[in-house]
Amino acid sequence: MINFDKGESLWNKANSFIPGGNMLLSKNNNLFSPDFWPAYYSRAKGPYVWDLDGNKYLDFSSNGVGACSLGHANENVDKAAIEAINNGVMSTLNTPNEVHLAEYLVSIHPWSSMARFARSGGEANAVAIRIARCFTGREKIAICGYHGWHDWYLAANLSSKDNLKDHLLKGLGSKGVPDSLANTIIPLRYNNFDDLELLKNSKDIAAVKMEVVRSNPPKNGYLELIKDICNEKKILLIFDECTSGFRENFGGIHLKFKIEPDMCMLGKALGNGYAISAVLGKEDIMLSACDTFISSTFWTEAVGPAAALATLEEMKDIKSWKILPKIGSQIKKIWSNYSKKYNLPIIVNGIDALPTFIFNCYESNGFKTVFTQSMLKEGFLATTLFYPTVKHEDIHIKKYDQACDKTFKILSNIFNTQRSPSLFCKGNYCKPSFKRLN
Ligand SMILES: Cc1ncc(COP(=O)(O)O)c(C=O)c1O
Numbered sequence: 001m002i003n004f005d006k007g008e009s010l011w012n013k014a015n016s017f018i019p020g021g022n023m024l025l026s027k028n029n030n031l032f033s034p035d036f037w038p039a040y041y042s043r044a045k046g047p048y049v050w051d052l053d054g055n056k057y058l059d060f061s062s063n064g065v066g067a068c069s070l071g072h073a074n075e076n077v078d079k080a081a082i083e084a085i086n087n088g089v090m091s092t093l094n095t096p097n098e099v100h101l102a103e104y105l106v107s108i109h110p111w112s113s114m115a116r117f118a119r120s121g122g123e124a125n126a127v128a129i130r131i132a133r134c135f136t137g138r139e140k141i142a143i144c145g146y147h148g149w150h151d152w153y154l155a156a157n158l159s160s161k162d163n164l165k166d167h168l169l170k171g172l173g174s175k176g177v178p179d180s181l182a183n184t185i186i187p188l189r190y191n192n193f194d195d196l197e198l199l200k201n202s203k204d205i206a207a208v209k210m211e212v213v214r215s216n217p218p219k220n221g222y223l224e225l226i227k228d229i230c231n232e233k234k235i236l237l238i239f240d241e242c243t244s245g246f247r248e249n250f251g252g253i254h255l256k257f258k259i260e261p262d263m264c265m266l267g268k269a270l271g272n273g274y275a276i277s278a279v280l281g282k283e284d285i286m287l288s289a290c291d292t293f294i295s296s297t298f299w300t301e302a303v304g305p306a307a308a309l310a311t312l313e314e315m316k317d318i319k320s321w322k323i324l325p326k327i328g329s330q331i332k333k334i335w336s337n338y339s340k341k342y343n344l345p346i347i348v349n350g351i352d353a354l355p356t357f358i359f360n361c362y363e364s365n366g367f368k369t370v371f372t373q374s375m376l377k378e379g380f381l382a383t384t385l386f387y388p389t390v391k392h393e394d395i396h397i398k399k400y401d402q403a404c405d406k407t408f409k410i411l412s413n414i415f416n417t418q419r420s421p422s423l424f425c426k427g428n429y430c431k432p433s434f435k436r437l438n
Helices: 007-017 075-086 097-108 121-136 151-157 196-200 222-233 283-291 303-318 320-341 364-377 394-416
Strands: 041-045 048-051 056-060 114-118 140-144 185-187 205-210 236-241 263-266 277-281 346-349 356-359 380-382
Touching: 056 394, 075 303, 097 114, 097 277, 097 303, 114 121, 114 283, 121 140, 121 151, 121 205, 121 236, 121 263, 121 277, 121 283, 140 151, 151 185, 196 222, 205 222, 222 236, 277 283, 303 320, 320 346, 320 394, 356 364, 364 380, 364 394, 380 394
Parallel strands: 056 380, 140 185, 140 205, 205 236, 236 263
Antiparallel strands: 041 048, 048 056, 114 277, 263 277, 346 356
């Protein structure tokens, strides 16, 4: 029997065996409290997560990086996944659920007519880019937001390593991405009308790939103008809804803004934690997938589509998209109230279903780390973002409110005496996170 390490010691060991420690930046200890974040879970259920030492936390952070909008381990979704497992996850033939899922997603996005599936958001984005380049015969892509780790996207940083600083992180390295991809990606700053001149004057852009909403809502006419320019220049408009989908309405949030894209990507909440992502698009565009090679063994496994169909049913039954923004706006109010009460400057951002805040002061990462450490002590996994789930009930929110009261008070004592949070912080400060989540 292997004697496995627990919590912090396992995280230290991980860094010897796994470069970077884990597979996803957003779950890396360095983004929270590098030396004191519990790192691993033994169980997750509803709004709760248990660490390897048996500590039970209320998850008031990302809840599976936005994937588990129905709460961790939703019974109906798990039931569908287990049924798919019992019937054989993989076979020589295809799973019929991929057709059912394509038909379902197309029906709630009436501008679309076909779908392809992958398992991660980054993959779905890469699929869409290949299709867009294939359909238009053009190579350049304008981007606005985060769209995964693949070469096509990171190529943005070849000409200057700060091209993605407004979208992702400052100084993100792109070593290993072929130099020949330099200048293929044009970053557009969100809500910046001047940047749209680049589109108006372009001849060789295949697609605008963008997140529909980010920290702030679109300015009046911003999305409409992009759509008009795309129409005029025959540029495809692709909405990356891997994170925004299903949180404020049933489907991509573009349905709420009434702007129709040519393609859109869905992921994360689509499978409530099971791996499934989708590319939806208009028929003539999607058929280009047959003129190139887009194919993968594990895009045919049966759990993802089964879980997605069950997730869609559950979302529709309880109208989860109405619940999430309500909870999110309560949390925004809690942050704002204690910021005012204790004279601690913060800026609250994000749509109600994806709220975030930043400490608007010196050593903001120090304040963020002390926030996380204090909330851990109170029994919460918490940082400066909160992706609500339908399982966050009033009783949990009340407890969170009380813990925030204590924590903001501690932080304000540091701030109002202009001391360094390092005096109150155990271990190192957290590292900067994605720009759009700060
Ligand atoms: C808008 C958006 N696109 C793409 C991705 C990448 O998805 P994944 O991490 O599943 O590859 C993310 C992940 O955070 C995202 O928010």
